[in-house]
Amino acid sequence: MRVTISIPLALLLFGCVKHAEVGTTTPDGQTVTTSDGKPVAHDDSPALPTDPDLVTGELANGLRYYIRKHGKPEKRVYLWLAVNAGSVLEDDDQKGLAHFVEHMAFNGTKRFEKNTLIDFLEKAGMDFGADLNAFTSFDETVYQLKVPTDDPKLVAKGLDILEDWSSALSFDAKEVDKERGVVIEEWRLGRGAGQRIFDKQWPVYLEGSKYADRKPIGEKEILEKAPVATLQRFYKDWYRPDLMAVVVVGDVDPAAMKKEIESRFGKLTNPSKERPRPAVAVPLLDKTRAAVITDPEANFTTVTLAFKGKLTPYDTEKDYRAHLVDDLFHGMLRARLDEIRQRADAPFVFAFSNTSSMGRAVDTFNLTAGAKAGHVEDALQTLVVEVERVKQHGFLASEFERERARTLRRLERNVTEKDTVDGRSYAFETVFHFLENEAMPSRTKQYELAKAMVPGITLAEVNERAAYWTAQKDRVLMASGAARDKMPTDKELLAVADAVVGKKVAAYEDRATGELMKTKPTPGTITKTETIAEIGVTVWTLGNGAKVVVKPTDFKKDEVLFEAMSPGGTSLVSNKQYDSATNAAAIVSRSGLGELDNVTIRNLLAGKVVNVNPFIGELEEGMRGNASPQDLETLLQLVHLTATAPRKDPDAFTSWKASTAEFVKNRDLNPMQVFFEQFTAFRWNNHPRHMPTTLESLDRVDHDAALEIYKSRFADLGDFTFLFTGNVDPATLEPLVKTYLASLPTKKRKERWKDVGARHPSGVKKFEIDKGVDPKSFVMLEYHGATRWTPDAEDDIEILADVLDIRLREVLREDMSGVYGAFSNGRINRRPKPEYSYNIGFGCAPENAGKLQQAVFDIVASLKKDGIGEDYLEKIREKRRRTLETSLRENRFWSAQLSEHFRYGTDPRKINELEKSIARVTSENAQKAAKKYLDDRSHFEGLLMPEGQGTGGAKPGKAAVAGDKAVTTKPAATPAKADKPAATPAKADKPAG
Structure with a gap:
């Protein structure tokens, strides 16, 4: 129940990304300790108080409990069991067995034989995966259960399950052997270029630490042969009350739940000779390591520079302020990197910075880029130059104001939605509150502190973070990519990073902001109002012919969803124009609106919650988006501009094409990608509109043609239907609709989509692809x-x-x-x-x-x-x-x-x-x-x-896969979006507040 992770993702997940608005801790009045029981040093700053809505306690046996009454989703409760034990605690003969034990929790307990646990929950209407799951990471194992609360018997059964998980797994030998195959299939599912690269990089990152040799999925040989007794040993050693917490979030009575927990879990006992739970270290080394890893199936290139330093505490108001400073630093640095990403000559297709914890031992400052093939050195140099730019010149006051606005708005939204956010978010926060001994102040407290602290944070404090992190001695450089691409050596990678340090760079120049809409359009009219009382919907017909459907709800306080649609799409263009048409909306989205490029628009929208994305599908065109109720007018302005003011930006087009080509060119190396692309072509009889994107098809995209097709598709808004769903007041929306939607142009066209003639082959068709080394x-x-x-x-x-x-x-x-x-x-x-x-x-x-x-x-x-x-x-x-x-x-x-x-x-x-x-x-x-x-x-x-193991079945002709110029495909078919089974991350993300 885990997914394969790359190094950049591992840095995000291993210890989670540090956010000022997220934290975990012991309750007020409790001594804060590390995992080995030593008190955490405190300064004179006030401690961050635990969220008062959280009922907490500790039983005599050391088990902790956390109960939060919460009404979203209605009539549901999350019942989670957190075990402060993961793969890092495995003995040498147990690699992978922490995860195996987790699997056995679903295959027989004292009360639920074999698979009857799953059977019971399905009878209760719950879904295996969505409502019943678990994950194992390096330091912890977490079991997740959601049950209805309108039937007390179901809640009691849910607690039975948690109780059995904590102390009464069966480990029936036959069931162990049956599940052995499932665990190995999970191991197999994760194999591929990403996992092979990760396996080589991870020991470099974690040199000198036990973490380097304890990946949660483990070793296949041990999974295949481990005796039942070895699994039981891990369970008996580490599944004990002083390493556990019961987390309850949902529509329950906290007092009654507290009694249930005390009654059920209070009788659990710790071993008479318990093994000490060690705090596993990640040593800070006084050296730089570099590793360039290539793989024949790698279809993407990445480069990462990481600096490791001391773990930043999260216990006091001073700590909270320090996290705010770090968030502001990363927000502004990421904005600069994103601006570079959109340039025509950008050396990467994405880039980000963040601070994350590595295990429970150190923090790491990470700079990561998805480099263009053959441009690893350029991408790395750009990352380092931007940090140097901050060190030498700092950020600008204008950048600082925008980032402060974003930060405060994010925290404000957390407060607005605190009662309507899914309880799963609170469950995750609470679990890591227990596991990592960090504070968990309420969302309201976090926002209050931020409002008081942010105005006093200076640019100098934020700028100093660049100097602090780059002064750390423990530095790791990583790059990975396709074996067939040009890659630097380890020494060359180091030389690039070192050559930039201290080199004089120019100061950053900010963009002029301008206005999103200088002049409001002349309002149109609403000619008809219909009410569908049975479902609480209002329908307006506008003077230009468009319809507006409004569904007010109180489900979420800070959410309005938006959609617009009109018949037509790419079906109305010729095959010759198809490549330009199908990419037109993406090109426009990359280019900005009116006189404003994308970067300027992003800056203008700082502190707002609003998003609009146009699309041109096969049979219709339209837009999708969302906004906060307080940003409704901005939403409608963006809708109006998206329809009427697409911007031609040659640099943005070049950037879009280069970035898209980067995702395309090495897809032919990925076995699964090749398989599904050929499957898609196969099922549509190689119809030209159902072929994979290739470098050749990208070359057929004409900028002018794409823009003209886009304008044509959005030239007549009279046949559009606009839908607004969420916390929207029709009285507030009505004048905005008149101004921004009823004023949209109409040509009174009578359009309908066309059938382009794509058909499936008849009869039974078989095809086989032999590709891959795993x-x-x-x-x-x-x-x-x-x-x-x-x-x-x-x-x-x-x-x-x-x-x-x-x-x-x-x-x-x-x-x-x-x-x-x-x-x-x-x-x-x-x-x-x-x-x-x-x-x-x-x-x-x-x-x-x-x-x-x-x-x-x-x-x-x-x-x-x-x-x-x-x-x-x-x-x-x-x-x-x-x-x-x-x-x-x-x-x-x-x-x-x-x-x-x-x-x-x-x-x-x-x-x-x-x-x-x-x-x-x-x-x-x-x-x-x-x-x-x-x-x-x-x-x-x-x-x-796999290559060399084919059955001799029917083979397609050469596939139109990413890196090929020629398009001569024979049979290949498509999945309807293949849902992957729910899997466990190496470490689950803490929700962002």
């Missing part, structure tokens, strides 16, 4: 065919997906131990030609691909023949009921539903009838759907095998 395969099945869309048909294909999700997990993962996860999804496309597609996919060992695929066919055949048992149907009905229960209180759900109804002209009142579809979950409908949508006579079978 022992991993991927199987992709897609069923397809013509159909007729109806609400019932859509329900039936979703019922089928719910059934197969469970059956694929039961058979492929639990019974056969052959996969970590399998995905299954289907949909009915209404346009341009009604058709269905259903996808099933999974990764596995090459030698198991055939039998696992046959197992899928057997599952399908059984469903067609016998239907599905009532026990499965009960789970699916309850899951649907519970999912709808929470979805109806989410803005994104309403926005998506309204969008669908207004797009297709159906009655949006049907949203209120969605619960009726639950009654359609029957064996008959599942069986009927299987027969209709899983037609043995019309499907694709795609297989990815």
Whole structure:
């Protein structure tokens, strides 16, 4: 349950990014200690108080508990168990077993034999992965459970599960051996160029520390052979109350929950001869290390410069202020790096800086860039030059004001949304409060402190951070990329970094700001108002013909979602213009609006929460965005300008094209990328509009043509529908709509999308790609065919997906131990030609691909023949009921539903009838759907095998993959967006406040 991570991502996740608005700690009055029990030194600064909404305590056995009453999502509670033990505590014969133990928590406990724990939760309407999960990291293991609270028995069962996890795992030998295969498949899933590079870089970063040799996924040989007793030893040594915390966040009574925890967990005991829980060090070395790593399958180039220093505490108001200073420093440095990224001659496609903790031992200042291939030295030099620029000249007052505005607004939003944010955020904060012994002041307290402190923070203090960090002696330089690309040596990399230090650089020059909209447009009119009272929606028809749909909600206090759509899209341009058309919106987004480039617009919007992105899809064009209610006018100004004032910027176009090419040129090295791109081409019969982006197709993008196509698509706003969902007052919105939307141009065109003739091949088609050096395969099945869309048909294909999700997990993962996860999804496309597609996919060992695929066919055949048992149907009905229960209180759900109804002209009142579809979950409908949508006579079978291990199956011709100029593709097919199974990060992100 973890994902493979790259070094830049590891630096973000290993210890989390340091944010002033995020912290964790012991309660007021408690002695703050390190993990080895030593008191933390304090100065005279007041301690940061623990959030008063958090009920905390410690049982006699040392177990801590944290309870927060919180109403989002409604009628739900998060029940988490945090264990202060991860892979770094493994003995030499246990590498990977901390994670293996975590897996065994779902495969038999005192109260829940084998997989009955998952079975119980599914019957309660919960979803394995979304509502039941866990992760193992270097220092901790965290179990995550979410259950409904409207049934006290379910909450009690949830606490039963936590109690069993803490002390009563079964470790049945047969179940251990079955799960062994699943853990190895998770190991296999993570293999690839990124993991191989990480495996070589990580020991360099962590030289001299045990962390370097304790990656959570472990070693395959140990996973394959470790005796049950060795797993049990880790569990007995480290799963004990003095290293645990129970975290409860949700719609519960804290006093009653406190009694439950005391009763259940108070009886746990610590071992009579317990092993000391060590604080694992990361030594600060007085030297610089460099490592340039290449890999034949690496499809991207990165370079990182990291400085390691002492861990910054987070216990007092003085500490909080120091974190604010660091946040301001990084915010301004990142803004400068982003400005460089947008230049035509930029040496990187992204760059960032941050301070993160490494384990619980040190902080690191990281400068990371996604370098253009062959430009590693240039990218590194640019990173170092920008830090030198700050050291020599500092930041400007104008930059400082913008960043202060951003910081305060971010913290203000945290307060505004404190009651409506998902409780999962609070659960994460609380877990790391326990694990890392940091403070956890309330969001209100953080904002109050920031408002008082930020005005007093000087530029000199912020500028000093550059000098402080670059003075650290422990320095690490890393670069990675494709073996076929030009890469520097370790010495050359060091020389580049050293050559810049102390070299005189020019001062930064800020951009003139200007105004977003100098003159407001002449307001138009609203000619008709309709009210759909049943769903609380207002519809305005504007004088220019456009429609505006408004759905006010109180689900989130600081969120308004926006969408606009109009029929047409790229279907209305010729094949010759297609490449320019499909990229037009991205080019415009990169170029700015009116007289303002992107950097200037970003500066103007400092301190505002607003976002608008145009799109031109196959069948429609439009925009999507969001805003805070207080920034509604800015949102509508951006919408107006996005439609009427696209900007031609040759440098921005050159920058966009170069950046896009960078993501394209080495994709042919990535086995999975090649497989899915060929699969996509295959399933669309190599139709020119469904081929992968290549360097050749990028060369066909004409800047002038793209701009003209964009202008044409947005020239007539009369057939647009605009939707606003969230905390929006129609009375406030109405005058803004008249000014900025009703004034948009119209040509009264009668447009409709066109069918461009893309079709799937008929019959059964098979293809195989043999690529990759790792022992991993991927199987992709897609069923397809013509159909007729109806609400019932859509329900039936979703019922089928719910059934197969469970059956694929039961058979492929639990019974056969052959996969970590399998995905299954289907949909009915209404346009341009009604058709269905259903996808099933999974990764596995090459030698198991055939039998696992046959197992899928057997599952399908059984469903067609016998239907599905009532026990499965009960789970699916309850899951649907519970999912709808929470979805109806989410803005994104309403926005998506309204969008669908207004797009297709159906009655949006049907949203209120969605619960009726639950009654359609029957064996008959599942069986009927299987027969209709899983037609043995019309499907694709795609297989990815490692090089040299192919089966001799049908091979496609040369694929139109990224680095190729020639486009001569034969069969290849597409996944409907392949959902990866929920996996565990090396360390979960702390939510940003």
